[in-house]
Amino acid sequence: MKINVQIPKGEQFRSFYMFFIIASMQLGVGLIGIPRIVFMEAGHDAWISILIAYLYIALLLFVMLYILRQYENADILGVQADLFGSFISKVLGTVYILYFIFYILSTLVTYIEIIMVFVLPDSNAFVLGCMLLIIAIYTVFGGLKAVVGVTFLFFMFSTWLFVLLIQPIRQMDFLNFLPVMDKEIIDILRGTIAASYTFTGFEILFFIYPFVANKEKIGKPVFLGLSYFTFVALLATNIAIGFLSPAQLERRIWAVLNLFKIQTSPIIERLDYVVIAEWMMVAMPKVILLMWCISYIAKRIYNLSRETSVYTSASILLILIPFFNEHFIIQRLIDNVSRVSYGIVYIYPFLLLPLVLLKKKTRKK
Amino acid sequence: MRTAKLIPLFILIVFLQACLETTQIEKLAIINSRGVDLIDEGGKRMIETTLIPYIFDPRAPDMTSLLTGKGRTIKQARVEAEKQSPYPLVPGKINIEFYGKEAAESGILPFLNTHVRDAPVSDIMQLAVTNQTAREILEIEQQSVELNRTKYLQDLISKEVEKGTLPRITLQFFTRLVQQVGIDPILPVIDVVNGKPTLTGAAVFQEDKYVGNISVKESFMANLLRQRLRGTPIDVGVPRENYLGEIDYKGKLTENEDSIYLSLMLHTGKGKIKIVDADSLAFKADITMKLDLLETSIPMNIKSEDTSRKFERDIEKYFVREYENLFAKLQEVNSDALGLGRKYITSRKGSKTTNKEWMEKYQDAKMEFDIDVTIVNFGAID
Numbered sequence: 001m002k003i004n005v006q007i008p009k010g011e012q013f014r015s016f017y018m019f020f021i022i023a024s025m026q027l028g029v030g031l032i033g034i035p036r037i038v039f040m041e042a043g044h045d046a047w048i049s050i051l052i053a054y055l056y057i058a059l060l061l062f063v064m065l066y067i068l069r070q071y072e073n074a075d076i077l078g079v080q081a082d083l084f085g086s087f088i089s090k091v092l093g094t095v096y097i098l099y100f101i102f103y104i105l106s107t108l109v110t111y112i113e114i115i116m117v118f119v120l121p122d123s124n125a126f127v128l129g130c131m132l133l134i135i136a137i138y139t140v141f142g143g144l145k146a147v148v149g150v151t152f153l154f155f156m157f158s159t160w161l162f163v164l165l166i167q168p169i170r171q172m173d174f175l176n177f178l179p180v181m182d183k184e185i186i187d188i189l190r191g192t193i194a195a196s197y198t199f200t201g202f203e204i205l206f207f208i209y210p211f212v213a214n215k216e217k218i219g220k221p222v223f224l225g226l227s228y229f230t231f232v233a234l235l236a237t238n239i240a241i242g243f244l245s246p247a248q249l250e251r252r253i254w255a256v257l258n259l260f261k262i263q264t265s266p267i268i269e270r271l272d273y274v275v276i277a278e279w280m281m282v283a284m285p286k287v288i289l290l291m292w293c294i295s296y297i298a299k300r301i302y303n304l305s306r307e308t309s310v311y312t313s314a315s316i317l318l319i320l321i322p323f324f325n326e327h328f329i330i331q332r333l334i335d336n337v338s339r340v341s342y343g344i345v346y347i348y349p350f351l352l353l354p355l356v357l358l359k360k361k362t363r364k365k
Numbered sequence: 366m367r368t369a370k371l372i373p374l375f376i377l378i379v380f381l382q383a384c385l386e387t388t389q390i391e392k393l394a395i396i397n398s399r400g401v402d403l404i405d406e407g408g409k410r411m412i413e414t415t416l417i418p419y420i421f422d423p424r425a426p427d428m429t430s431l432l433t434g435k436g437r438t439i440k441q442a443r444v445e446a447e448k449q450s451p452y453p454l455v456p457g458k459i460n461i462e463f464y465g466k467e468a469a470e471s472g473i474l475p476f477l478n479t480h481v482r483d484a485p486v487s488d489i490m491q492l493a494v495t496n497q498t499a500r501e502i503l504e505i506e507q508q509s510v511e512l513n514r515t516k517y518l519q520d521l522i523s524k525e526v527e528k529g530t531l532p533r534i535t536l537q538f539f540t541r542l543v544q545q546v547g548i549d550p551i552l553p554v555i556d557v558v559n560g561k562p563t564l565t566g567a568a569v570f571q572e573d574k575y576v577g578n579i580s581v582k583e584s585f586m587a588n589l590l591r592q593r594l595r596g597t598p599i600d601v602g603v604p605r606e607n608y609l610g611e612i613d614y615k616g617k618l619t620e621n622e623d624s625i626y627l628s629l630m631l632h633t634g635k636g637k638i639k640i641v642d643a644d645s646l647a648f649k650a651d652i653t654m655k656l657d658l659l660e661t662s663i664p665m666n667i668k669s670e671d672t673s674r675k676f677e678r679d680i681e682k683y684f685v686r687e688y689e690n691l692f693a694k695l696q697e698v699n700s701d702a703l704g705l706g707r708k709y710i711t712s713r714k715g716s717k718t719t720n721k722e723w724m725e726k727y728q729d730a731k732m733e734f735d736i737d738v739t740i741v742n743f744g745a746i747d
Contacts, residue, residue: 118484120385127384134378178711247544261488262537
């Protein structure tokens, strides 16, 4: 396996789009649940937990970029091949594929569950999954440029959802935030860990990096993407804490949707239905980008054609979706995916860093 | 070639849509108002719901009808009521829900549970209490009201909420306050007066139990401590002997009255509760009101700024008295509708004060009211 990859000019894109890629990868169905998940651990100091998560991930992104910059134009698979040899790199690449498949699965089944609870209780998970996956398959067949384009457009088309938060913001009770630092520092850190599933997604940097045309400018959009998501997560969490009482927040599984339930307009009384439909644009870029990643890794390590890998992974997903039809099974899936992500996403780059430095030193000698 | 490959996907996505359920609005009965009562049937406590659904079917002679059903749970009672309806009853647009006296006094959280769990139910549904049974109110509404029948009760209340005389009474807000330690909710009371459903006052709760009645004015005063208000009509009485020089009219009608009654409009008003001393549970409320004078019960000539100041001081005295009465009343029924507990709890770091602990302390709480009134406008004459 080659360490550095040659990307034709036509397939490269400007670093500016990294902002949308990073932000869209982090946005998703996880955002709907984040206020409650963090609140359960950190209480009304949840915002501190989220800020800590932000700092940690900023450091992590810095390390990831540092590792990638040691090579001319490599992705994580190339770095691993350089460090551990071709075979281990293939094994690790397969781990990534499996992780991404389950990551997509957790995203899809959560979104389908929300649709079934809120809008269409009699619908079929398989049918909904099929419809969502067709969008993903179609986009991935268009190539990376189409994937990035869709990410950009979906991002733009879903930002108006902020406007619908005005009513809950006006009804916030700021006493809910007092007293500050009510919980122990350990609880706040536990809140940070609880937020990690929602924050994942930036690991795509490891795979998409070779495709960026002007790599020297990649830092800014990547960090801004992360900052944007952190801002959204903070906004959602703080509005939920101010708008809902602690007892309410502890029991609402999808607290962010509860915020939208209060907003009405003269034409549409129940805007939460619109929000759930619109949330597809928030959730799908993640699925599409991950699907692209799977096809990319499969091509790199097994030399599989895009058709084969996309259809295979989509079929696996479609077969699995109907099995995840109970709330607690879905929760267990999410828990397991986030547990794996602690290792793959949050710790692994730090383990990689000393090895990369060591390699660099020996190479110089 | 590539397009040919994608054609099956396109066909699939079009046809898959048929797999999703569809419901035709003409074939539904959409519940609009609901009443909940507790009844005794053979020694067992049962829930009785009275429903008013909309029917969109153009062949139906009437837009609304009245259905009742009994059951152990709200949903069961609805299914029971559905037996009288040719169309399925859907709860997605319940605008208002009533609780009969008995149901409200026993605690309404169990009835709300279903709404919170059932995601399609609207969070902005309004809640109200009646001193009769909910069934009576809805039956009388169906008979007596002709104008805008489907929204009559809803509008009756929501205009008061807009004016600020009632606090927010949505399902969302009620469940928020019920479960919040240190503040208790207020809901409107609608009773039948002269054969028509009428807003008669407000119900104060202790957690989810209806414990006492306050007037609409008192509900405004409680609301003022919760949020910034404007445009609320206010009536105040000031002692007559203070204004003998300014009275502009002599007549039999007003000769023997002790008070002059003023009609005012709240320009802007806000209130804030502060803790003076957490250990001795001393609280203080700072309330500022900017008012417009609209009417005096005896025509008056407000000649100078002094008169205006005199009015302001008397209005302040009036409200201090009213607030003290309200606070005493609330303490008596053990309801913290003003939200003193919230202030107390947020000032105690690391303590997990439960509602029960606060309610014991609440009895010993003392409250002072500091009211600052300014009359901004007197209309076109002085």
